[in-house]
Amino acid sequence: MGHCTQSQFLPLNIAVLTLSDTRSIENDTSGQFLETALLEAGHHLAERQIITDDKYQIRSVISQWVASGNVQVIITTGGTGFTERDNTPEAVKPLFDRDIEGFGELFRHITYTELGTSTVQSRALGGIANKTAIFCLPGSTGACKTGWNKLLKEQLDASHRPCNFVMHIKKVTD
Template identity: 60%
Template sequence: MSKTPTPFQALNVAVLTVSDTRTEETDTSGQTLVDRALESGHNITAKHIVKDDIYQLRAIVSQWIADNDIDVIVSTGGTGFTDRDNTPEALTVLFDKQVEGFGETFRHVSLGEIGTSTIQSRAFAGMANHTVIFCVPGSTNACKTAWDKIIKEQIDASHRPCNFVPHLNLAEKCQSRG
């Protein structure tokens, strides 16, 4: 007996750019994520640029996590090693669960694109209040890599054997690989 494929379901996505210097006009990374989400059939429910400040980051993401109309948060920037890169320190404390495989997979995929410089990426992800949160580096190419090679499939209900949609209280449970 074959299982009926799960149809694609549009999710509500919020995009956060973490930067002290970018504006709406110069935010190519955030705009890339917005464009890719829309091209994939999802909705953009919020977009914001915030300075590299732990407490401002936490305030915005906490508000989005509490918003039942936001299913997915994707942030870009603040994941490196400069003194101003504080996204991991700001946001991991908000997670109910870490998604360790995201950072590992991002660095694995990036190895083929930028070589060993990928070890300087602190890309990470987690779940909080049934919202999945992906945090990627601030470069436009890193955003393209993260979306095209990982995030797009993981927020698509039709992707098998598993995706994050069932954990967002929206769809059927993940089907086993068996």
């Protein structure tokens, strides 16, 4: 892990995707939290969308962002549970070049202290596709706060030691 970091923070272009059949820009508290948090941390909002939790729509939007030279990180919220409508892992996992197993494991470990054994039903996941980091969080605003504050804020900071994800993601080309 040794030389994983730069000495200073680098702003990243982060896209936020909310997956929901019911949310609109007015009541998307999870997506709004992520947008506000990433901007407060010094990053740029590359794009923000809300789409229904449809496997092919999800793959379409994420594939476009992954292929773009402008989006370096994608954070999704929603669709990671166990209901019939929760399709995020099935939609996103086939796009990964590499899984980030530790993201889902650590997210569940952290939320276990808050939710107990119910956290076993969380299918939060992360991976890298075309040097774009993708992190899929549950749809609740609380889960987004946990994911951002306890994991992503540090791991998307180039100055975080001993290691972070910034060295593994593409440089902006657009």
